[in-house]
Amino acid sequence: MTQPAEARLRDHPDFVLFWIGRVASALAFQMLGVAAGWMIYDWTGSAVALGLVGLCQFLPMLSLSLLVGHVADSFDRRRIVVICLAVATATLAMLAAGLAAGVLGLAGLYGAVTLIGATRAFEHPTLSALLPRLVPGTVLPKALAVSSSAIQTATIIGPALGGLAYVLGPIAPIAGAAACYAAATLALLAIRRRVPPERRGPLTLTTLLAGLTFIRRQKIVLGSISLDLFAVLLGGVTALLPMFARDVLQVGAEGMGLLRAAPAVGATLMSLLLLRLPLRRWVGPSMFAAVAVFGLATVVFALSQNFLLSLFALFITGAADNVSVVIRSSLVQLSTPDEMRGRVSAVNSLFIGTSNQLGEFESGMVAALIGPVGAGLVGGLGTLVVVAAWMRLFPELRRVDEMPRPTAGARPR
Structure with missing residues (x-):
C-alpha cells in the first residue's frame, strides 16, 4: 500500500535539508568531543x-537558556541556527590553526569548547522548535524519530572518525569537525520555508520564565524531562571513556572511538525499530522501563574488563536511552503550542545539557575520588534509584498510555 504523500518525509525537501544539517552538526560535535577528550587526558x-x-559546555547553556527561548520565539529560527553554525565553523577553524602553529594550550582548548557550548545553547533548542514548522503535525512523531536517528547516526560515525583521524594528530579531527559545521551551515x-515568529513581544521576566512556568504546570512533561535529567546526570559515563579505554580496557584512541560509537549504534537501531513499530500504547511504563535498562547496562559496563562486553553494554545504554528520548521529545513537542516551543525547548535543552555536560563534570569529579569503575557503578545504581523514586513522584507519567494529539499550530504554514 502506498503511503500518503504527507507521511513520506522525503517529500518534504525542507525536512531533508534539516536532517542533513542536524547530521553534519552532530557529527562535528562528536568528532570534537573525541579529539578534545583525548588531548586533555593525554x-x-x-x-x-x-x-x-x-x-x-554546561555553563554557557545554564546562563543563556532562558534568553535563548525568548530569542527562538521572537526571531527567524532558521537564521538563528545558521549564525550559530557559522560561529562554530569559525571557532574550530581557528582551533585547528592554533594547533598547527603550536600556540594552543589547555586554556585555549577550554575556551574553544566553551564557545562551542554557547553556540549549542542557541542551536539545539532552536532546531527543536523549528522542526514542527517544517512538517505536518500528523507526521511529527515520525519526524522526531527520524531526527533522533540522524543524531544517533552521526554519534556512531563521529567518534569512530574522530578516533581514527586522531592517529594523524589532533589537527585532523578538529579540521574535519570544522568542515562538517560548514556543511550544516x-x-x-x-x-526555503521562512518561519516568522508568531509575535515579537518585549523581553520581560514573565516571557523569560514562561517556559519554566509551562513545564511546571504540565506534570507529564516535567516528569519525563526530569527523569531523563537525573538518570543521565548520574548514569552517563561518556566523560570517563578515555580513562576506561586507556587504563581499564587498554584499547587506545581507536578503541575509545568505538566505545563512544557503541551507544549510538544501539540508539540508531532502536530508532529504526520505532519507525517500523512506533510506540502506540504503554508510553509511560515504556519510558520507565527504558531508563531502568539504561541503569542496569551502565552497571555492567562499569564492572566489565572485556572490551566486547563493554561495547555491548554501551550498545544497550544507547538503545534504551533512545526509547526515552523519543518519548520525551514527543511528549514535549506534541503538548506545546508553537508560540511557546522556543522557550519550552530551551528549558528542555537546559535539562538535557545538565544531564549530559554537567553529568560529565560530575563523573570526572567522582572518578577522581573513587576511580572510573566506582564512578560508573555508583551512577548506574543511582539511575535505578531515580526510576523507583520518579514512579512514585509522577504517577501521571506512569499512567500515560498514548501520545497526546498535536496542539494547535503544529502544522507548517
Whole structure:
C-alpha cells in the first residue's frame, strides 16, 4: 500500500535539508568531543581535567537558556541556527590553526569548547522548535524519530572518525569537525520555508520564565524531562571513556572511538525499530522501563574488563536511552503550542545539557575520588534509584498510555 504523500518525509525537501544539517552538526560535535577528550587526558592524565570539559559546555547553556527561548520565539529560527553554525565553523577553524602553529594550550582548548557550548545553547533548542514548522503535525512523531536517528547516526560515525583521524594528530579531527559545521551551515541556508515568529513581544521576566512556568504546570512533561535529567546526570559515563579505554580496557584512541560509537549504534537501531513499530500504547511504563535498562547496562559496563562486553553494554545504554528520548521529545513537542516551543525547548535543552555536560563534570569529579569503575557503578545504581523514586513522584507519567494529539499550530504554514 502506498503511503500518503504527507507521511513520506522525503517529500518534504525542507525536512531533508534539516536532517542533513542536524547530521553534519552532530557529527562535528562528536568528532570534537573525541579529539578534545583525548588531548586533555593525554596532556594532563587528570579525571578532573576531563570533567571540566563538560562544565565548560554546561555553563554557557545554564546562563543563556532562558534568553535563548525568548530569542527562538521572537526571531527567524532558521537564521538563528545558521549564525550559530557559522560561529562554530569559525571557532574550530581557528582551533585547528592554533594547533598547527603550536600556540594552543589547555586554556585555549577550554575556551574553544566553551564557545562551542554557547553556540549549542542557541542551536539545539532552536532546531527543536523549528522542526514542527517544517512538517505536518500528523507526521511529527515520525519526524522526531527520524531526527533522533540522524543524531544517533552521526554519534556512531563521529567518534569512530574522530578516533581514527586522531592517529594523524589532533589537527585532523578538529579540521574535519570544522568542515562538517560548514556543511550544516549550507544545508540550513538552503531551507526555503521562512518561519516568522508568531509575535515579537518585549523581553520581560514573565516571557523569560514562561517556559519554566509551562513545564511546571504540565506534570507529564516535567516528569519525563526530569527523569531523563537525573538518570543521565548520574548514569552517563561518556566523560570517563578515555580513562576506561586507556587504563581499564587498554584499547587506545581507536578503541575509545568505538566505545563512544557503541551507544549510538544501539540508539540508531532502536530508532529504526520505532519507525517500523512506533510506540502506540504503554508510553509511560515504556519510558520507565527504558531508563531502568539504561541503569542496569551502565552497571555492567562499569564492572566489565572485556572490551566486547563493554561495547555491548554501551550498545544497550544507547538503545534504551533512545526509547526515552523519543518519548520525551514527543511528549514535549506534541503538548506545546508553537508560540511557546522556543522557550519550552530551551528549558528542555537546559535539562538535557545538565544531564549530559554537567553529568560529565560530575563523573570526572567522582572518578577522581573513587576511580572510573566506582564512578560508573555508583551512577548506574543511582539511575535505578531515580526510576523507583520518579514512579512514585509522577504517577501521571506512569499512567500515560498514548501520545497526546498535536496542539494547535503544529502544522507548517
